[in-house]
Amino acid sequence: MPMQTSKRKTLKRAGAAIAAAVAAGVLRPQDVGAAWNKDAFGQKTLADALKSLGAVAAADSKDIVIDAPQIAENGAVVPVEITSNLPGTKSIVVLIEKNPFPLVAKFDFLEGAVPFVKVNVKMGEPSNVRVLAEAGGKYYAAFKEVKVTIGGCGG
Amino acid sequence: MADPMKIRAGLKGDIADVRVLMNHPMETGQRKDASGNLIPPHFIQEIAVRLNGKTVIDAQVSQGVSRNPVFSFRVKGAKVGDRLEISWLDNKGEKNSTETALA
Numbered sequence: 252m253p254m255q256t257s258k259r260k261t262l263k264r265a266g267a268a269i270a271a272a273v274a275a276g277v278l279r280p281q282d283v284g285a286a287w288n289k290d291a292f293g294q295k296t297l298a299d300a301l302k303s304l305g306a307v308a309a310a311d312s313k314d315i316v317i318d319a320p321q322i323a324e325n326g327a328v329v330p331v332e333i334t335s336n337l338p339g340t341k342s343i344v345v346l347i348e349k350n351p352f353p354l355v356a357k358f359d360f361l362e363g364a365v366p367f368v369k370v371n372v373k374m375g376e377p378s379n380v381r382v383l384a385e386a387g388g389k390y391y392a393a394f395k396e397v398k399v400t401i402g403g404c405g406g
Numbered sequence: 407m408a409d410p411m412k413i414r415a416g417l418k419g420d421i422a423d424v425r426v427l428m429n430h431p432m433e434t435g436q437r438k439d440a441s442g443n444l445i446p447p448h449f450i451q452e453i454a455v456r457l458n459g460k461t462v463i464d465a466q467v468s469q470g471v472s473r474n475p476v477f478s479f480r481v482k483g484a485k486v487g488d489r490l491e492i493s494w495l496d497n498k499g500e501k502n503s504t505e506t507a508l509a
Contacts, residue, residue, distance in 0.1 A: 287451040287497075292468045328472045347470060351436065355470035364455070364462040365421065369478035373434070373470050 292354050297381065300346060300354045304390070306383050312337060312391035315384050319395050326374040326399040333368055335384040340366035342385040348394075349378035374399045408502040415490050415506055422484035422508055424455070426492050427476050434469040449497055450475065456491040457481050484508055 291303040301307050318332040333343055343366060346353045350373070360366050366384070374397060381394040409429035416423050428450065435447030447469055455463035462481050481490070486508055493503035 287466050292466070332478070350470050351434075352468055352470060354468055356465060356467040359464040361462050361464065363457060363460070363481055363483050365480035365482055367478075367480045368465075369476075370467075371472035371476055373472055 288357070291357075292352060294354065295352060297346060297348045297353045304344065304354070304357075304383070306344070306390040306392070309383055309390035309392035312384065312393055315382050315391060315393035317380060317382050317393055317395040319380050319397050321396075322398045322400065323374060324400045326376075326401055328371045329374050329380075329397060329399070330369065330371050331380055333382050335366040335386070337366075337384050337386040337391060340384050340386045343368055344383040344385070344390075345370065345372065346381040346383070347372060347374055347378050348381055349376050350374065353381075408500050411492065411494075411502060411504040413490070413492060413504050413506050415508055417484060417486065417508055420483055420485065422457070422481045422488070422490060424479045424481065424490060424492075425476065426479075426504075427474065428494055428502070429474055430494075430496065432469060432471055432473045432475065447497060450494045451497050452495045453477070454491075454493050455479055455481065456489075456493075457484060458489050459491070 291300055294300040294303050314336040316334045319329065323329040331345065335343055340360060342357060342359045345356045347355055355372050356370060358368050377398040379394040379396050381392060383390045383392050412427040414425045430450050431448055432450065433445050433448040435444065437445045439445050449469040450467055453465040453467065454461055463479055488508045489505055490508055491503060491505035493501060495501045
């Protein structure tokens, strides 16, 4: 099919361009890490975001510790601190269930990193903060409810 | 030109406690300006933390992260004099990077 052929050619060309850029020292290999997951970040419901991440079957875990305020006065800045005590945690994912785009962040921990992160997030309305941790090829989940006095998405 | 980042890193034993502040509007694309026009999205998408040039944390974030984002990370196996570098890339292709020596 001609469409597919041309797509393949385009991809091939793009690949060659990246290789050339790396060779020329324009891009360092570290800069071309995991590309932004447009599909998962673009999902508008929690269910679709989980599906896109392949995390629908995540089992609840008490080894994921979420520290967030019960009531956030300002939804524009809600501090969330996460620690995963699951052995071999490879990544931590943060989702705000009722935000227009639920997926907020995915942190990949490589060798040397502690599976811990603190991040400030925006919340438009009271919602569960859902956290996934990926360990041993599986996703585990935990959540914490946060109430919001002033929403943070309308500015 | 992106505003500089502020980075603070302390060692507790062999664990580096890192706190970073990035100056960035983190526009969601859902806000309107004074004349009612939507402000286009402008937000950081990728963040990398490197210890002595080796990537230890690779993050992807969305417009759901607060304006002027602050992150805390922890890296183990670190020692005095190690080079810690943090960089980001946003949806417009703007990037910034800063580094500090652990003390």
